[in-house]
Amino acid sequence: MTLRRTDPRRAARRADRAVYLRSHPVLFALLAATRHRPLLRLGRTVLVHHPDAYRQILTKVPLDRTAEHTTGGTAARLTGGGLLFDQSGAEHRASRRALGHLLSSEGIAELRPGWHQLIDSRLTGGRVDLVPVVRLLAGTTATALTGSTADPLELARAAERVAAATARTHLPGLPRPGARRRARAAAEQLRLLLPDPQDAMLAVAAVNTTLAALPRAVAWCARAHWWDRARQDPDALAAELLRLTAASPVLPRAAAAEATVLGHRLRPGDRLLLVARHAAQAHRDTPDHPLATRAPFGLGPHTCPGAALARAQLTTLLTTLTPHHPRLHRTTPNPRSALPSYRTCLLTLRGTPSGAY
Ligand code: HEM
Numbered sequence: 601m602t603l604r605r606t607d608p609r610r611a612a613r614r615a616d617r618a619v620y621l622r623s624h625p626v627l628f629a630l631l632a633a634t635r636h637r638p639l640l641r642l643g644r645t646v647l648v649h650h651p652d653a654y655r656q657i658l659t660k661v662p663l664d665r666t667a668e669h670t671t672g673g674t675a676a677r678l679t680g681g682g683l684l685f686d687q688s689g690a691e692h693r694a695s696r697r698a699l700g701h702l703l704s705s706e707g708i709a710e711l712r713p714g715w716h717q718l719i720d721s722r723l724t725g726g727r728v729d730l731v732p733v734v735r736l737l738a739g740t741t742a743t744a745l746t747g748s749t750a751d752p753l754e755l756a757r758a759a760e761r762v763a764a765a766t767a768r769t770h771l772p773g774l775p776r777p778g779a780r781r782r783a784r785a786a787a788e789q790l791r792l793l794l795p796d797p798q799d800a801m802l803a804v805a806a807v808n809t810t811l812a813a814l815p816r817a818v819a820w821c822a823r824a825h826w827w828d829r830a831r832q833d834p835d836a837l838a839a840e841l842l843r844l845t846a847a848s849p850v851l852p853r854a855a856a857a858e859a860t861v862l863g864h865r866l867r868p869g870d871r872l873l874l875v876a877r878h879a880a881q882a883h884r885d886t887p888d889h890p891l892a893t894r895a896p897f898g899l900g901p902h903t904c905p906g907a908a909l910a911r912a913q914l915t916t917l918l919t920t921l922t923p924h925h926p927r928l929h930r931t932t933p934n935p936r937s938a939l940p941s942y943r944t945c946l947l948t949l950r951g952t953p954s955g956a957y
Contacts, residue, residue: 609885612823616816616845619933620877623940631850635878639864645871646855646864651889653862654879657853657872659900661861667854669871674766675801678787685801685902692901695798702745703905708912711744715913719920725951727929729944730815735760737913738810745806746799755793759807761786762800763938806906810913812939813847815931817914818921819945820844822928830918838914839893846896847939849877924949 621628631647634640638650648654657663665672665686672686687695701707715737722733739752739759748755765783787800794800820841821830829837851874855866866872879895881887889895897904904910926947934943 608823608825612820613844613885615823615931616820619816619931619942620849620940622933622935623937628849628940631873631875631878635875635883638862641864644869645873646866648861648872648874649878650862651879651881651891651895653864654874654876654895655891655899656861657855657859657866657874658851658898658902661859661866662856663872664854664856664868667856667869667871670852670854673854674783675804678762678766678783685805688901696901696905699802699905703909705908708909711741711909712912712916714740714744716916716920719916723920723924723949725924725949728947728949730818730947731811731942731945734811734814734917735807737814738807741810741909741913742803742806745802746794746796748794748799750793755790755803756807756811758786758790758793759800759803760811760937762790762804763808764936767938805904806909808938809847809904809906810910812937812941813842813845813910814914814917815942815945816845816847816940817841818917818926818947819928819931819942821918822926822947827922827925830922834915834918834922835911838911838918842896842911842914843880843887843893844882846877846880846882848896848898849882849940850875851898921947921949924951 621632631649634647635649637647639653640647640649648657664670665688666676667673668677676686718737718740719733722728722736735756736752739754739756742748742755742759743750743752762783765779765786790800790803791797794803817838821827821837826837853872853874855868855870855872857868859866876896876898877883879889879891881889881892882896887893891899894903894907897907897910926949929946929948930944931942931946932944934941937943
């Protein structure tokens with residue numbers, strides 16, 4: 601009898617894909633089944649899979665940032681508008697400048713000692729659930745960026761509730777009774793902690809993506825047995841894991857003008873589902889498109905200002921974990937989160953070997 605060994609890389613991909621598919625089963629199964637079509641029109645909804653179409657739409661096509669069922673539109677309705685996501689032109693450029701220093705390399709250098717200390721003190725050995733550690737990391741980062749005195753865990757939880765409630769209102773799927781009311785109530789709770797809507801939006805954007813991305817990236821690394829790669833080049837591995845997991849897999853947008861993209865006509869009001877996961881070629885081990893590594897963070901004027909921070913935090917996590925020879929004990933998906941995420945990600949760490957750092 602021959603025993604077939606499972607290829608760890610394939611096992612890592614399969615396990616991560618299951619989290620993704622489980623999060624919004626019907627929508628994500630449809631996207632997976634249609635990914636060979638660069639663009640696909642279904643009535644007034646256009647699925648956008650190809651990296652060139654994704655880039656062209658985010659950089660050249662006028663988008664209606666306040667339309668219903670878009671990220672900006674949903675944020676505007678919950679907060680009264682005036683947020684980065686729903687802005688355009690000079691107003692948007694001014695807001696981005698204000699965020700510029702906080703998320704620049706100097707801004708990141710100022711935050712780094714805080715997150716190093718937090719991660720080091722919690723990942724010392726034994727059985728660890730990574731999700732609460734990353735939740736605290738994301739909440740602490742959000743309080744530092746907004747200058748808030750709120751409790752970091754309470755803030756992170758509030759940001760998670762807002763995102764979970766709003767995802768139900770802006771992604772296609774079965775409408776849930778009371779979804780809008782719950783989204784407004786969750787936004788109100790967050791407003792009590794962060795009264796400035798711009799701060800609240802920053803917290804929602806930072807907490808939910810970090811909480812989705814980092815545990816999935818570490819679980820992938822552990823399942824694929826990539827700790828040697830983490831030791832050799834943690835920055836490159838962090839960027840690659842963020843591409844493979846594409847934490848914000850779909851960007852719901854709306855066309856504001858006529859445009860032709862890869863030979864397909866778009867009309868004003870078309871609902872666009874920009875599949876960041878496919879633009880990042882997350883379904884391939886080796887991407888062949890030059891934008892694949894950047895695509896998980898969007899492109900063009902609204903591209904994610906927190907990308908360097910996310911990469912730096914994942915790099916810290918990988919370099920802190922590597923000397924502990926982590927083994928993945930168990931993961932449980934989070935059925936309630938806005939983005940495909942784990943509810944628990946249990947690792948077994950060996951105690952710090954002396955001289956490992
Ligand atoms: C792995 C982690 C992250 C991923 C995958 C991610 C992804 C994204 C994506 C896809 C967008 C939309 C871009 C577009 O429309 O072209 C975005 C926007 C944004 N992200 Fe991130 N993000 C991450 C982490 C963060 C962090 C840590 C912060 C803040 C500290 C942050 C702050 C923002 C903000 C403020 C926007 C709105 C930008 C604008 O509309 O001008 N993100 N992010």
